[in-house]
Amino acid sequence: MHLASSTLWAVVVLLLFSMAEMRRAGRGKGLKAVRNGLARDRWRGNRRHGRSGAARLLPPNCTESLQSRDVFLDCQERGLISIPSSRSWSKEPKHLLLARNRIRILRDGAFAGFEGLKSLDLQQNQISVVEEEAFRGLWRLKTLLLQHNKLAMVSEEALIPMPNLQYLRLYDNPWNCGCTLESLVQTLQVPSNRHLANHARCTEPLRLKGKKLKQLDTEFLCQDSDQGPPQGDQTDPSEPGKPSGIQGKPDATVSCHAYLYPEPRLDCSRRDLTEVPSGIPDDIVHMDLSHNSIRQLRARDFHEARSLRTLNLKDNDLEHMEKGSLSGLLHLHEMDLSDNNLHFVQHGVLEDLYFLSLLKLGGNPWVCNYSIHYMVYWLRLHPGVRMSGLQCRSPVQHMGERVEKYVDSYYRTCPKEAQRSQEEHEELGDTDPELWESLLEVQGTLEENPEPSHLRGPQKYQIIRLS
Incomplete structure (x- = not known):
């Protein structure tokens, strides 16, 4: 009996000791959990909650803003080489700004998940390839900016997923106006597409250099590129679209960078x-x-x-x-x-x-x-x-x-000073002599009407009183 009682007490002591160790371990884990929680809170400070409620991390340095109830996702000049993930926003963006990055290729499905976009700004990248399905799903898109890139050819099929496109800018790209561009040129020349690619010009072949895509005769696009320019259309390669020997003004669409948003x-x-x-x-x-x-x-x-x-x-x-x-x-x-x-x-x-x-x-x-x-x-x-x-x-x-x-x-000093300031007038040199003579003629009435005669409107009517 005594032995059983001793054994029972030993078991109780062991149980109590084990529970104490577990509590100590629990306290250690709790402190670690607090530290981990603080780290998670700091990490979550850079996150946003997506439409599904799950936290989503924004691309590096991209910012979101709300203007006129539309969400702008601004990833301009961030050194990006690809399109950021569509899981990058807190609210569905209507405008995606990707100008001045290092994107080279737009691959099929590149904008999957961005179906709500109204505008897409891709200017001033290094884009040389646009695959046919790159803009798949962007049926709401109205504005696409691709100027100042390295595009020589884009297929007409690339525009098909964007039936509501109203503004397309393609200038300052090295367009090769040959057979491969024929379908795109025909699409751009449809009367309803009057705001698409208005200023884009050919770079090659030489016979078409400087010609606007909107003004090309598609029947001649597939001619042998070695043929010289047509008679009467001699152009100066250094000044596209200008007759040889005539220097025109710089073109704003080439010399400057245009941005549509926010204005x-x-x-x-x-x-x-x-x-x-x-x-x-x-x-x-x-x-x-x-x-x-x-x-x-x-x-x-x-x-x-x-x-x-x-x-x-x-x-x-x-x-x-x-x-x-x-x-x-x-x-x-x-x-x-x-x-x-x-x-x-x-x-x-x-x-x-x-x-x-x-x-x-x-x-x-x-x-x-x-x-x-x-x-x-x-x-x-x-x-x-x-x-x-x-x-x-x-x-x-x-x-x-x-x-x-x-x-x-x-x-205040004019009536006296003006009469003896002819020498000052000669020193200044840039004063109009006719204005000076007008001043001398009216100086007697300056106090009543101090405005110079050249600023007063001409007297159109003369009132004659009949007795």
Whole structure:
């Protein structure tokens, strides 16, 4: 009996000891679990919950944003060599931005899972191959950007999965306009496809170099590529589409990079441009021409840019703006002319800018003489314009003075000073003699009507009182 009791106590002690060890092990595992949990929490901080509720990891450095209730997946300039997985979003994206990566090939089914896309931006990659089923499933896609790549040929079948495509950009690719491109060219030339590949041009063969795909005669695409250019169509290989010996303006679609989202934008900055390029798409809203070497704005430079709202001309060598150089910019809201070489703005240049609200003028050597008055009068007639940087650089006695203050002081002393300032007029040299004579003629009435005669409208009617 005593032996059985001792055995029972021994078993109880062993059980208690085992339970204590298990509790100690449990505490150790609990601490480890806490550490693992913190690590998981940190990892989950970089994740998003997918549509199914499962956590999904975004591609490296890609970002999501919501604009006008549409989800944008921005993977631009991330060094990607392939299309990110469709399991990469927190909400189904409508716009996928993949510009400025290193993608070379679009393989069949590359966009599987992206069936809800409205736009796809693949410009400025190194794409040379598009397989026939690459865009399979993208039946909602309306905009496809493939400009600035290395495409020489794309099959017509590649466009079939996108029946709702409205905008297709293919320019600045080395298109080989031979037999293999015949079906694509025929598709692009269908009247209902008027917004597809408008600016794409042939690079090869030589006889078709510079020709637009939309204007090719498909009957001649399969001709022997060794044949020379047709009679009367001699082209200069260095200037596609231009007759030999004639140098045309740079083409905006080749010299600049266009982006459609979030708004149509044309980036022409730092392109060594010496003039405003031609062929500005009429839907562009923002245009950046900063940090170039443009010395002059010519008449009708922006006549195609009907939708432009912001124009950046900062840090050029701009010296002169012709009358009519800004004509047509009826919707322009912001313009940056800072850090140029402007001495004054010619009369009439700003007359089309009805809705301008911001004008940057700093960093220019403004000369405070009679030629600067037009700028001040225009600004006073448009009080809603926020202006900055309009300060006299010369002559020395007005250096650093606000131009508006100079103009006010000019008219306070004008009747006496203007009569004995012919020498100053000759020193300035750039004052229009006709304007000077007009000033001398009306100086007796300046206090009643301080606006120069060249700014007043012509008198159309003469009132004669009959007694």
